[in-house]
Amino acid sequence: MRTVLTHRIELKPNKIQEALFRQCTGAARFAFNWALAEWQRQFEAGEKPNEAALRRQFNAIKPIEFPWILDLPKAVPQQAIKNVGRAYQRFFQKQSKFPRFKKRGVHDAARLDNGPGTFTVDGQRIRLPKIGWVRMRETLRFDGKPLSATLSREADRWFISIPVEIEQPDPVCESQATAGVDLGVSTAVTLSTGEKIDSPKPLKKYLRRMRRLSRAHSRKQKGSANRRKSARKLAKLHARITHVRQDFLHQTTTDLTRRFGVIGIEDLNVKGMMANDKLSRAISDIGFHEFRRQLEYKAALSGGTVVVVDRWFPSSKTCSACGGYGESMPLSIRKWTCAHCDAEHDRDVNAALNIQRMALATVSWTGSNACGEEGAGRSRKTPVKPASAKQEITHGLFVHG
Numbered sequence: 001m002r003t004v005l006t007h008r009i010e011l012k013p014n015k016i017q018e019a020l021f022r023q024c025t026g027a028a029r030f031a032f033n034w035a036l037a038e039w040q041r042q043f044e045a046g047e048k049p050n051e052a053a054l055r056r057q058f059n060a061i062k063p064i065e066f067p068w069i070l071d072l073p074k075a076v077p078q079q080a081i082k083n084v085g086r087a088y089q090r091f092f093q094k095q096s097k098f099p100r101f102k103k104r105g106v107h108d109a110a111r112l113d114n115g116p117g118t119f120t121v122d123g124q125r126i127r128l129p130k131i132g133w134v135r136m137r138e139t140l141r142f143d144g145k146p147l148s149a150t151l152s153r154e155a156d157r158w159f160i161s162i163p164v165e166i167e168q169p170d171p172v173c174e175s176q177a178t179a180g181v182d183l184g185v186s187t188a189v190t191l192s193t194g195e196k197i198d199s200p201k202p203l204k205k206y207l208r209r210m211r212r213l214s215r216a217h218s219r220k221q222k223g224s225a226n227r228r229k230s231a232r233k234l235a236k237l238h239a240r241i242t243h244v245r246q247d248f249l250h251q252t253t254t255d256l257t258r259r260f261g262v263i264g265i266e267d268l269n270v271k272g273m274m275a276n277d278k279l280s281r282a283i284s285d286i287g288f289h290e291f292r293r294q295l296e297y298k299a300a301l302s303g304g305t306v307v308v309v310d311r312w313f314p315s316s317k318t319c320s321a322c323g324g325y326g327e328s329m330p331l332s333i334r335k336w337t338c339a340h341c342d343a344e345h346d347r348d349v350n351a352a353l354n355i356q357r358m359a360l361a362t363v364s365w366t367g368s369n370a371c372g373e374e375g376a377g378r379s380r381k382t383p384v385k386p387a388s389a390k391q392e393i394t395h396g397l398f399v400h401g
């Protein structure tokens with residue numbers, strides 16, 4: 001099986017290289033905004049713009065109007081204009097919102113290559129076009145064909161993302177165990193085994209410090225050195241919060257996919273839940289959507305199966321002992337007793353048990369065993385969502401298989 005795995009590695013540039021990195025991300029942002037404005041202008045004029053024509057137009061005027069870009073890798077503006085075409089394509093396919101102009105300091109990134117062979121990885125260093133050899137904090141973890149090199153900045157740290165195409169045998173699930181997973185706010189992850197995993201809730205932990213730094217930043221004069229210094233402090237705190245959250249999600253999802261061959265999870269309406277002002281901060285602090293995304297692609301890599309249970313399935317108020325339905329149950333009720341069989345339930349564990357049984361019923365209905373291999377059952381379409389074959393591995397805090 002051919003798979004693409006992405007390794008994100010922190011770089012250790014010198015001052016000259018760091019200045020070139022800032023110029024590259026600035027040029028990528030400039031080319032993206034130029035292409036987006038030109039696309040809109042041509043569309044309003046009744047023309048039919050496309051990214052290939054925009055790239056030819058940009059190359060024609062670049063030596064005259066933007067000569068400073070000639071000192072940077074030529075792939076930087078070209079790939080940025082391609083991203084405009086992809087953004088419009090996703091918009092027309094209703095996969096994302098209308099493309100917006102990029103702002104300085106927000107998700108700064110630039111692709112530095114024109115495909116395989118235009119950059120070289122050698123141990124703990126990488127050779128980039130017009131930049132030269134740059135030190136990396138670790139070696140590339142995968143043996144295969146590097147496909148691209150994308151530079152990104154996070155606070156005051158620089159990273160390079162390298163997708164690698166590798167050949168590996170078809171994954172074989174090693175575990176026949178099954179589990180239901182119930183996600184919540186009071187307890188982040190509850191398993192049908194009765195285990196409860198709490199989230200570190202980094203946003204809640206650092207909220208007071210974030211508010212203090214935000215107030216201090218707003219009082220600094222725009223354009224001053226002190227304002228840039230306070231912006232770096234605030235960005236480092238945001239990065240810290242992201243790292244702690246991602247570390248928890250990676251470790252938890254990796255552990256689950258190693259232990260269980262079939263995992264059931266609810267199809268939560270995260271967007272609707274975020275509309276609740278009282279719960280939105282707690283929900284975003286845990287990362288429900290990212291948890292499911294990681295669970296799906298890791299299960300695919302290990303040969304497991306993730307069954308997504310319908311969001312309207314009443315997992316919390318259905319008795320896992322007799323199958324009877326309870327009455328309306330607000331979130332404040334954490335334990336309840338079944339009126340049909342007098343069984344006492346923990347709300348989250350009961351929901352996880354019901355999700356597990358629904359996942360097992362779905363897998364047996366589709367004719368698959370716990371490892372997702374073909375069995376003797378009947379076949380029909382199910383809510384099992386295929387996981388992505390792309391894996392993101394980040395140096396430092398994120399450790400997973």
